Amino acid sequence: MRRSCFLALFVLCASLVSADWHDALWLGRGDVWRARFPVTVTNPSDAALDGQPVALTVGDQPDQAPLAGARAEALRVSNSQGRQLLYALWAPGLDTLITTGAVPVGAVLSLPAVCGPATSTTYHVYFDNAHAWGLADFFDKRPVTDLNGDFERGVGDMPTGWQQKMSDAAHRLAWSTDAPFSGARCLKAETASGAAPTWFGFSRSDFTVVPGARCTVRIRVRGENVSGTAGWYVHVGDEQNPQLLNRVVKTGDGTFGWTETQITFTVPEGATRMTTGSVLHGSGTAWYDAFTFATDRPAPTPTARVGAAERLSLTELGADAPWPAALRCRPHWLGRITAPFRPHRRAAERLWRHRLPIRVVNLRDAPATNLLAVADLASAARGIVAPEFRLTFDGQAVEACRLGDRLLFSCSPDARSIMTYYLYVADTGKRPETRAAVASALGSDIPSDQILAAGSDTTDAAAFAKLLAGPVNRVKNPGFEEGADQPDGWSRSGEGKGVRFSVESPGGFGKHHARMTVDKSVAASWRGWQQSVPVKAGHTYLYGAWLACEGLEGSALLHAHLRTAQGQVASGGFLSAGAGISGTAAWTPMFGTATVPSDASQLQIHLTMDARGTLKHDGVFLAECLNAATGDPETPAMGHGELAVWPVDPIVKVFHETLPPTQRAAGAIALARNEEEALQLALRAGRNIADLEIAVDPPKRRDGRTLDAFTIGWVGYVPIDHPTAYYNLTTPAWQLKHPTRGGSSDGWSGWWPDPIRPTARGSLRANQTQAVWLSFKTTADTAPGTYAGSVRLLEAGKRLVRRVPFTVTVWDVELPAASSCAAIYDIRLSAHWSADGSTAAQQRERLMRVMADKRVSPDEVGAAPVFTRDAQGRITADFTAYDRAAQLYFDELKFRFSYTPNFFYLFGWEHPPKKVMGEAPYEGEHPYAATDRTRLRAAYKETYQACLRLYWEHVKAKGWADRLVLYISDEPFLTKKPIIDQMKALCDMIHEVDPKIPIYCSTWRHCPDWNGYLDVWGVGHYGCFPVEEMRARRAAGDRIWFTTDGQMCTDTPFCAVERLLPHYCFQFGAEAYEFWGVSWLTYDPWQFGWHRYIHQSSTPGESYHVRYPNGDGYLLYPGGPVGVQGPVTTVRLEAARDGIEDYEYLKLLQRHAGNPQADALLKEFAALVEIPNAGGRFSTRILPDPSSLAALRLRAGALLEQLTAK
Incomplete structure (x- = not known):
């Protein structure tokens, strides 16, 4: 019996650890930290320390960190509560951060000191994990022993301790020798003639300050031909608001000699840090020297002492077990030779594709028995839609139970041991089962933060029944088989008139289940069955049950309490699991995990509800569990001389563990005229090939015509640390931020293909598959027909190791040069894009031209009119820069839509409208909590409308108005009345200028109050905006766009949503889709495939740190880090173009x-997309069979060629 599993389970449990050895540290990659040493940090002051830096030198002397030679990537720091801390490892001169390689003697380890007044705290520094990945975030407060205020010390072109900010080719910074005030060096800033003013400069942000302190900064500045502001700035604040105090002091303008500038200030209450630096906001050249900083209240100086290093001695069992012959993916060589002559050969011979090591760790001094190991299956299936699993230990099969995306199995690890199991994975090739419509819910009030409320897999109830009745389950009478109406081991509460408890048949796993019925007339109250089970502090438990209901008014899920020995609820002791069921629902598993706090000794299962109707329970489960960490996949080794090459549909991502299919198709693609199409090839060799060149013989028709417009690229692989989702935290700045729950996608942690590096040369590693990308392009004049070519693989550019033939068919069908469906991607630039020295304007134009070539569009023109108000209050506009940019955007590059300039954007989320030219939107104080949001200030309306009227009349005169949309708000909190009211008032303000101005808002969901106010609705394509309402809005004259934030992620096995979004547009009447970024970066994407936690506020007065989904906001990479001039495309952007x-x-x-064949094909295409759906982060659900789309496209091209010929 198999049942749908509506379950989201993320096991937050560690290995069985010795004492306080914190082994579940971030990015361990399934391995164990085998060494650590304690650091005791002492605060000698009477003030608490909250992240001030304390330093240790690396060496073998007393109180030095014993890290010499250790892998820098494997360093982790944890406090006594197991919270991981940021750290920084500096080269001996404190001028270079060490993040990789062996730690040198003399390096400086900087830690955040967090302890109360006149107290000490102990950290542990962990190291020696051979598989651990390096971190992306580090402690940003350098231990300041030397301000380097004379700028004499430095490396390369950077003075030690100082950073360059926002420099580019037009805004240049240098560590200069140009006539310094003293010594040999100074800082220099220079702005090119005609460049726009920016806040570029040198800065330093590692100053710790004390609230109430009186501080003084002094700096010498000289200038030459300065127009604007040349001087110095100071920002003082905390982690949430770094500018509680913002002071900019102008030294002078024109040409002037060395002049001292002084900034004196009092540190605001709550401020802890200072950032300071140079200013040249305008034009000219400025130099800076002789910086000093003084304070009357120096920050407390903590001390650190180092204890003796500890090392683990572990017995390793089961590691490196050979592949059992029966599970090998490829048969023996003799079997391969005789296979064609054996009609009844076993299908299983090539079934098992890869295996994953699963490590069960017991660091305690005693063996453990009857524990439940929990392993992640999402990382095992790796995009296989219908997988099969087999668990082994030492080559022997191990019984296991699949529960949603987790694999459960019983284990009894020896003392101080690592047991390595192997999970073998097969692709059954079965077509995916048709799923019931899925539901989604909000992960927060932000509409794009949607989570799937349905599970992805099935659960084997028979396998679970064995666990249920086995020794791992601590629950007595879990199936209610013993006892009659009062089952053994269970008590009940809330009995009374209209409430009926009973044990009924049949059961979900046996003969019986527990049943509770509450009549509609009964007052709401918590009632149900309970059982208390002894648990151990510090241990982690998996708890759960199966629930079903009939006519349930309200919702029910699984509850549990952690209680003290006295029966009180322990700290953090209220638990729940599951998404909840209501109405009439079949048996649904709900499971969660809990780590027992120090004051708890019982876990009390509550099969309770406060709803009315019938609720049923069965299969109650509680087991001590441990995380069975999965390692990287392994595949059988190829023969040393073997090399496999095969084509892969470009919508399917090729992983290092991807193996060649049993039957390899010929390389063949087809395309129309005015189209681009890729031939993706997968390469896999049995040996390392350090230098392999992809040479293409241009495909040729029989008459000699060739296709010469093609590009060659090697697909790059980037690391993903954790499956995609939105992750919010409110942890302190000094704590390492990382996801603490499971993802909301069909991805996994590992190496993912994404960028396509434009090069013909690369390397192959033995037994690792590599994708290469050949992209062919036709024009309106390309002759139709079939072209035959070949790919030559050349080792070291000379020796031919393989020739691969392929064909390109060009249909006698022409696609329009201008795309009918708009795909809008915002351009957002950061320092990563200007690292090659280009200006923001240059990078923007590069991005726009690449986007035009890929048939996608930027969000806006890229320049804004300049509005000014004279002394009489008259507003005028300068459109010079805007017109120049608009001519490139509309007239040359032919983009279909643009948002109006950001000047006219008004608010986001739950915030009130922004000020416009200094005018506040409402009377009173921000955030106007008690203000009537329907009543805008007259001066605010007049100012905004005057600017909008000038702009609108101008673009109408230019002929651009019908291509513009006014983006009023992003993701407004449409359930909040103040937001509903202010939206209506703002729309009225805009439409008073001209009712024809189209107002766009990315609402995701429908807000009936805004019918008649919004003109263009940005709706979610996964079902949060009903299809019927889309039709109604269109019938009312509104337009529909799909808004798609958080959907196009790196870690989805298929490029499904990127390819399918235009299909959704076609089938559901949307004229465009928009995605919030093509270039938004928070790290170097070549190095880290995930995003930094950024500080964000979606509600006035509230803030948090949020990490956006992996790859969200960018589909292009900066070429600089890999030596490429300009942007680099990705497999995701190529899929968007294909769509x-x-x-x-x-x-x-x-x-x-009306043509039967065309109508039938359109119907088949329509069946590919449905609303509701699982959303873009679940590619294997929205497109479970990618080959179906490719087959339909081939049929469409051939049919259109026939119909055109007729």
């Missing part, structure tokens, strides 16, 4: 409506 071209095929088929 836009698919839309044209659909439009062409639509022109032949």
Whole structure:
């Protein structure tokens, strides 16, 4: 019996650890930290320390960190509560951060000191984990022993301790020798003639300050031909608001000699840090020297003492077990030779694709028995839609139970041991089962933060029944088989008139289940069954049960309490699991995990509800569990001389563990005229090939014509630390931030293909698959027909190791040069894009041209009109820069839509409208909590409308108005009345200028109050905005766009949503889709495939740190880090282009409506997309069979060629 599993389970449990050895540290990659040493930090002052730096030198002397030679990537720091701390490891001169390689003697380890007044605290520094990945975030407060205020010390072109901010080719910074005030060096800033003013400069942010202190900064500045502001700034604040105090002091303008500038200030209450630096906001050249900082209240100086290092001695069992012959993916060589002559050969011979090591760790001094190991299956399936699993230990099969995306199995690890199991994975090739419609819920009030409320897999109830009745389950009478109406081991509460408790048949796992019925007339109250089970502090337990209901008014889920020995609820002791059921629902598993706090000794299962109707329970479970960490996948080794090459549909991502199919198809692609199409090839060798060149013989028709417009690229692989989701934290700045729950996607942690590096040369590692990308492009003049070419693989550029033939068919069908469906991606630039020295304007134009080539569009023109108000209050506008940019955008690059300039954007989330030219939107104080949001200030309306009227009349005169949309608000909190009211007032203000101005808002969901106010609705394509309401809005004259934030992620096995979004647009009447970024970066994406936690506020007065989904906001990479000039495309952007071209095929088929074949094909295309759906982060659910889309496209091209010929 198999049942749908509606379950989201993330096991937050560690290995069985010795004392306080914190082994579940971030990015351990399934391995164990084998060494650590304690650091005792002492605060000698009468003030608490909250992240001040304390330093240790690396060496073998007393109170030095014993890290010499250790892998820097494996360093982790934890306090006594197991919270991981940021750290920084500096080169001996404190001028370079060490993040990789062996730690040198003399390096400086900087830690955040967090302890109360006149107290000490102990940290542990962990090291020696051979598989651990390096961190992306480090402690940003350098132990300041030397301000380097004379700027004499430095490395390369950077003075030690100082950073360059926002420099580019037009805003240049240098560590200069140009006539310094003293010594040999100074700082220099220079702005090119005509460049726009920016806040670029040198800065330093590692100053710790004390609230109430009186501080003085002094700096010498000289200038030459300065226009604007040349001087110095000071920002003082905390982690949430770094500018509680913001002071900029102008030294002078024109040409002037060395002049001292002084900034004196009092540190605001709550401030802890200072950032200071140079200013040249304008034009000219400025130099800076002789910086000093003084304070009357120096920050407390903590001390650190180092204890003796500890090392683990572990017995390792089961590691490196050979592949059992029966599970090998490829048969023996003799079997391969004789296979064609054996009609009844076993299908299982090539079934098992890869295996993952699963490590069970017991660091305690005693063996453990009857524990439940929990392993992640999402990382095992790796995009296989219908996988099969087999668990082994030492080559022997191990019984296991699949529960949603987790694998459960019983284990009894020896003392101080690591047991390595192997999970073998097969692709059954079965077609995916049709799923019931899925539901989504909000992860927060931000509409794009949607989570799937349905599970992804099935659960084997028979396997679970064995666990249920086995020794791992601590629950007595878990299936209610013993006892009658009062089952053994269970008590009940809330009995009374209209409430009926009973044990009924049949059961979910046996003969019986527990049943509770509450009549509609009964007052709401908590009632149900309970059982208390002894648990141990510090241990982790998996608890759960199966629930079903009939006519349930309200919702029910699984509850549990952690209680003290006295029966009180322990700290953090209220627990729950599951998404909840209501109405009438079949048996649904709900499971969660809990780590027992120090004051708890019982876990009390509560099979309770406060709803009315019938609630049923069965299969109650509680087991001590431990995380069975999965390692990287392994595949059988190829023969040393073997090399496999095979084509892969570009919508499917090729992983290092991807193996060649049993039957390899020929390399063949087809495309229309005015189209681009990729041939993705997978390469895999049995040996390392350090230098492999991809040479393409241009495909040629029989008459000699060739296709010469093609590019060659090697697909790059980037690391992903954790499956995609939105992750919010409110932890202190000094704590390492990382996800603490499971993801909301079909991805996993590991190496993911994404960028396509434009090069013909690369390398192969033995038994690792590598994707290469050949992209062919046609024009309107390309001759139709079949072209034959070949790919030559050349080792070291000379020796031919393989020739691979392929064909390109060009259909006699022409796609329009201008795309019919708009795909809008915001351009957002950061320092990563200007690292090659280009200006923001240069990078923006590069990005725009690449986007035009890929048939996608930027969000806006890229320049703004300049509005000014004279002394009489008259507002005028300068459109010079805007017109120049708009001519490039609309006239040359032919982009279909643009948002109006950001000046006219008004608010986001739950915030009130922004000020406009200094005018506040409402009377009173921000955030206007008690203000009537329907009543805008007259001066605010007049100012905004005057600017909008000038702009609108101008763009109408230029002929651009019908291509513009006014983006009023992003993701407004549409359930909040103040937001509903202010939106209506703002829309009225805009439409008073001209009712024809189209107002766009990315609402995601429908807000009936805004009908008649919004003109263009940005709706979620996964079902949060009902299809019927889309039709109603369109019938009312509104337009529909799909808004898609958080959908196009790196870690999805298929490029499904990128390819399918135009299909959704076609089928559901949306004229465009928009995605919030093509270039938004928080790290170097070549180095880290995930995002930094950024500080964000979606509600006035509230803030948090949020990490956006992996790859969210960018589909292009800066080329600088890999030596490429300009942006680098990705497999995701190429899929987006393919989708836009698919839309044209659909439009062409639509022109032949009434033709039976065309109508039938359109119907089949329509079946690919449905609303509701699982969302873009679940590619294997929205497109479980990628080959179906490819097959439909081939049929469409061939049919259109026939119909065109007729």
